[in-house]
Amino acid sequence: MSVNNEFRPKIVAFCCNWCSYAGADLAGSSRLAYPADVKIIRVPCSCRVNPMFILRAFEKGADGVIICGCHPGDCHYSTGNYYARRRMTLLFSMLDYIGVEKGRTRVEWVSAAEGVKFSDTMNDFVAKIKGLGENVRLGDLRCKN
Amino acid sequence: MQELITRAKELLADGTVARVLGWKIGDMPYNPEPAYFETVESLDKFVYNGFCGANLSKYMIEASKLEGKTLVCLKPCDTYSFNQLLTEHRVDRDKAYIIGVGCKGKLDIEKIKKTGIKGITAISGAEMTDACDTLEIDTIYGKKSCSYADGMLERCHVCKGKEHKIYDEIIGESRDTADGERFAEVARIEAMSPEEKFEFFKSELSKCIRCNACRNVCPACSCRKCVFDSTKFDSAQKANVDSFEEKMFHIIRAFHVAGRCTDCGECSRVCPQGIPLHLFNRKFIKDINEIYGEYVAGAEAGSRAPLVNFDTEDAEPSIVNER
Numbered sequence: 001m002s003v004n005n006e007f008r009p010k011i012v013a014f015c016c017n018w019c020s021y022a023g024a025d026l027a028g029s030s031r032l033a034y035p036a037d038v039k040i041i042r043v044p045c046s047c048r049v050n051p052m053f054i055l056r057a058f059e060k061g062a063d064g065v066i067i068c069g070c071h072p073g074d075c076h077y078s079t080g081n082y083y084a085r086r087r088m089t090l091l092f093s094m095l096d097y098i099g100v101e102k103g104r105t106r107v108e109w110v111s112a113a114e115g116v117k118f119s120d121t122m123n124d125f126v127a128k129i130k131g132l133g134e135n136v137r138l139g140d141l142r143c144k145n
Numbered sequence: 146m147q148e149l150i151t152r153a154k155e156l157l158a159d160g161t162v163a164r165v166l167g168w169k170i171g172d173m174p175y176n177p178e179p180a181y182f183e184t185v186e187s188l189d190k191f192v193y194n195g196f197c198g199a200n201l202s203k204y205m206i207e208a209s210k211l212e213g214k215t216l217v218c219l220k221p222c223d224t225y226s227f228n229q230l231l232t233e234h235r236v237d238r239d240k241a242y243i244i245g246v247g248c249k250g251k252l253d254i255e256k257i258k259k260t261g262i263k264g265i266t267a268i269s270g271a272e273m274t275d276a277c278d279t280l281e282i283d284t285i286y287g288k289k290s291c292s293y294a295d296g297m298l299e300r301c302h303v304c305k306g307k308e309h310k311i312y313d314e315i316i317g318e319s320r321d322t323a324d325g326e327r328f329a330e331v332a333r334i335e336a337m338s339p340e341e342k343f344e345f346f347k348s349e350l351s352k353c354i355r356c357n358a359c360r361n362v363c364p365a366c367s368c369r370k371c372v373f374d375s376t377k378f379d380s381a382q383k384a385n386v387d388s389f390e391e392k393m394f395h396i397i398r399a400f401h402v403a404g405r406c407t408d409c410g411e412c413s414r415v416c417p418q419g420i421p422l423h424l425f426n427r428k429f430i431k432d433i434n435e436i437y438g439e440y441v442a443g444a445e446a447g448s449r450a451p452l453v454n455f456d457t458e459d460a461e462p463s464i465v466n467e468r
Binding site: 052079082086094 | 400425432454456
């Protein structure tokens with residue numbers, strides 16, 4: 001029996017309840033394919049994503065983290081995603097500063113009507129993380145195997 | 146210093162203030178410590194010299210809850226922190242009588258010791274009334290001397306300016322000490338390859354013993370309940386066990402004060418391991434200035450910090466990949 005040694009990344013996707021989670025639902029009901037490597041965590045708003053969530057996801061073995069929210073201006077709570085946008089920009093810049101490869105983190109705005117965009121984004125992100133390989137710089141060694 | 150003590154005694158005697166918050170003589174010539182003085186006699190132990198680097202604005206959070214006014218001595222850079230605390234409603238302006246003290250740069254004893262001066266018994270030339278050009282140091286091995294600028298804290302070489310942003314009166318003269326580029330070190334690290342950056346921070350942060358001194362001294366870190374004290378936090382109340390926990394603590398610590406940090410440099414001053422912690426805070430300040438426009442935390446009370454504000458035309462986070 002052959003063993004498949006292909007690298008399968010672990011991707012954590014934080015999706016806002018009102019847009020992106022519904023977008024993922026639409027992608028599913030439209031039978032659009034995206035890799036099973038993406039694990040979705042539903043949050044009330046992209047603004048709910050604490051920088052610690054992202055760091056902890058990496059700690060526990062994630063290879064990439066993507067945050068999806070409503071398009072700017074369409075936030076269910078009016079302005080949440082504007083704050084999230086500033087926070088994530090600074091956090092991503094800090095991760096780059098301490099030597100984590102660019103591209104392991106991403107923010108995408110996906111509305112409830114954009115099932116196609118959701119699956120395209122996830123396909124693209126998984127391909128990108130596969131290219132970067134395993135996350136070794138931001139992991140807790142105790143969590144590996 | 147005598148003028149400062151005389152004025153403090155006056156205000157304490159006539160009941161304008163109930164206590165004085167300043168520095169008292171420490172057990173060594175180079176370690177004065179922050180202290181409250183409640184009587185005129187106790188002020189004989191008051192000291193203000195080149196080693197009084199401690200930022201007293203954070204003590205005003207507690208002092209604001211006490212009866213009566215507190216006279217607090219603030220250096221120019223400390224007034225930024227006080228303004229920031231005022232903006233966040235953490236201190237009460239009516240409970241503070243602020244004496245803006247002059248500053249000619251503050252000294253770092255570790256830097257002086259690194260020049261090879263050991264066994265210090267007395268130091269002169271660090272009084273803020275002196276010219277502050279040369280330090281004359283008595284040691285058990287004889288007399289030594291050291292240039293004042295060589296012994297100065299890193300933060301004083303990139304000083305924001307000697308203007309007090311908030312005060313009731315000013316005592317003492319200041320001298321401009323800025324002779325370095327504030328973001329030069331941050332820019333140098335930014336230009337490194339990811340591998341080099343990773344190695345640099347690994348070597349620096351692996352020194353961390355998680356004493357929490359950087360958090361405790363930080364005037365912006367003033368939450369009543371801190372995430373680092375929560376038992377749910379992975380590295381709460383214990384030393385970091387791996388390189389991830391080291392990074393997590395320092396990223397989160399700096400992130401929590403991003404946009405509110407006045408770059409007072411206290412974190413780096415108190416670090417017993419000599420980790421350049423200001424490099425994290427300054428990276429956030431640099432990013433905020435470049436992406437969201439120039440912002441100086443604490444320059445004026447009541448301004449809105451960048452992370453509790455937004456603009457509909459803000460850059461997307463993908464800008465990080467293009468820089």
